[in-house]
Amino acid sequence: MNTESDATFRHRDHDHSACVSEALEDADRYCAQRGLRLTRIRRRVLEIIWQGHEPVKAYDILDQLNQSGRRSAPPTVYRALDFLLEAGLVHRIDSLNAFVGCPLAPGEHSAQLLVCSGCETVAEIDDPAIRGILDQIGARHGFAVEPQTVEIKGLCERCRGDS
């Protein structure tokens, strides 16, 4: 099945500026609709996170913020991240203490993040079969599964090829 072409894993070989502008425009639209305030800092943090499809760490965001212009401190970054997480515009990768932009429709949703151990590229999917089986397993143990992101580690096709 033509795996690379399903567009889940996006390496450095695509027109990523399109991803960025689309993500930012979607965010603008989404926030405008909901009356959420995508302020200058929040938008800039989102843009930094969208530099690639790899997770970005909070203090790296801070460094980049500080490279251009005004000095910021950790709370500024974490507050922006809280907003973006809440709005469903980014996800946190617990296993890496890092953040990645959400390529799916904004808003609260469940998702599975395929995190490559080789290149750290993240592919986000939302597969109803996984969600279904998690609910089902949960039910069997009296456990009410919350909508959430699940992190799945492995190797992407490209990194497997690297031997």
Add this chain to the structure above:
Amino acid sequence: MNTESDATFRHRDHDHSACVSEALEDADRYCAQRGLRLTRIRRRVLEIIWQGHEPVKAYDILDQLNQSGRRSAPPTVYRALDFLLEAGLVHRIDSLNAFVGCPLAPGEHSAQLLVCSGCETVAEIDDPAIRGILDQIGARHGFAVEPQTVEIKGLCERCRGDS
């Protein structure tokens, strides 16, 4: 389906001392077989983690170590944790920065951790259906899923009842 009695969620209403002694004896046996050295400190850390079925944080382990007798420093705890993780005797819960004892057979294995957002009790299962579907979804995206623990958040039966 008689959910509480499947023994996946163990709250404070059971004879937990039996869990502890069984876990420690299993660990003794497993390490002896493999020539792994379950030293005094490592065994003590394992015992502290097994105080309950809730995840325990590294610095809490350190505090407890230091309450009785000799003073230790963070590296001591983290080295013990590295050993226990490597041996498959405990799991790390990334979303909580905490550690929990593994109630299944020691050694490297995949598992799913049902983490209750209410009481933080953790139930560990290893369901082949989940493993299967993860592999299958991965394959569809050219992604080789690694054996791993997956964290699933939700509410256990007891905490759902608490309204």
Add this chain to the structure above:
DNA sequence: CCCATGACTGTTATATAGTAACGTGGTCCG
């Protein structure tokens, strides 16, 4: 216009989590 209000950001300090680097003291083996 002016102020009250609430949301956002700045600032400082601190809490929490994890690691690097190097030294010490056993234990095993020859």
Add this chain to the structure above:
DNA sequence: CGGACCACGTTACTATATAACAGTCATGGG
């Protein structure tokens, strides 16, 4: 004994995240 190795102690440090409080700024009601 003499090395080799492993576990552990110790110090210092890096990395991640939050608390608390003070300024700023838009916005709408009087």
